[in-house]
């Protein structure tokens with residue numbers, strides 16, 4: 001690349017209802033795990049930035065919490081706001097849907113796109129799991145009538161199918177601007193934040209459907225001593241029963257969560273990690289504005 005080559009740079013929102021594969025797509029676009037994923041809806045709670053710089057192009061991707069209908073507590077309302085305010089600010093939006101499904105929650109997202117000033121690309125995700133492939137084309141034709149999409153692309157965020165085509169469709173629409181971040185920067189989130197997220201991912205994945213969404217992770221201590229990262233983390237739940245599930249029979253469950261999280265944090269930091277976890281109960285923390293603030297739920 002020579003100094004005279006123009007540079008293109010912009011913000012790209014990844015939006016959609018819960019569980020359609022937004023975070024999986026972010027990780028695939030970056031070739032690195034930045035955002036946590038799980039089988040359960042409402043895994044992502046905060047805006048997560050992932051920066052992808054290739055030659056002249058820099059996309060600043062913003063993964064968002066899934067937009068959902070039920071806003072039962074302050075945390076849910078925060079999540080919807082985080083997604084909606086992102087849509088208003090970006091240069092390109094990728095709206096993600098799941099295979100051949102189109103439901104009320106997808107409609108809700110489309111409504112929130114109405115005020116967007118950016119072009120909107122529709123990505124039909126998880127096509128690797130569509131059994132009746134011949135239904136895809138008519139489905140695309142139906143979706144084409146729902147909005148004036150800039151592009152429609154069937155993709156698989158999991159196996160990478162058409163992800164490069166999506167990247168090309170995005171690059172084409174980035175404004176001509178100097179790059180905002182250094183080319184080796186991949187996120188604007190701290191290691192401390194990412195460590196808390198990785199612990200929460202293991203909780204979401206391992207505790208299956210028994211564990212409700214009212215679980216949060218707070219890092220109490222994060223320090224490097226003699227080339228070892230020492231982390232103390234608190235796991236907040238709302239009821240004693242939830243604490244029991246996380247700890248498991250003779251502490252086996254929490255041990256396994258800790259082991260899995262430690263391995264991922266070691267990969268992320270490229271350091272040896274000592275991780276200590278505690279579970280604490282505080283009723284209705286997810287509806288407590290003060291508590292949410294201290295856990296980083298702030299705009």
Ligand SMILES: Nc1nc2c(ncn2[C@@H]2O[C@H](COP(=O)(O)OP(=O)(O)OP(=O)(O)O)[C@@H](O)[C@H]2O)c(=O)[nH]1
Pocket residue numbers: 016017018019020021022023024025036037038039040041042043044045064065066067125126127128129155156157158159
């Ligand atoms: N088969 C298949 N599964 C996928 C694909 N993309 C995502 N998934 C799976 O779908 C589930 C949800 O993925 P996430 O990336 O966490 O979805 P999300 O949209 O970020 O969800 P929220 O953060 O909860 O809104 C996970 O189990 C993923 O492995 C895909 O292209 N194919």
Ligand SMILES: [Mg+2]
Pocket residue numbers: 022023024035036037043044063064065066
């Ligand atoms: Mg997500």
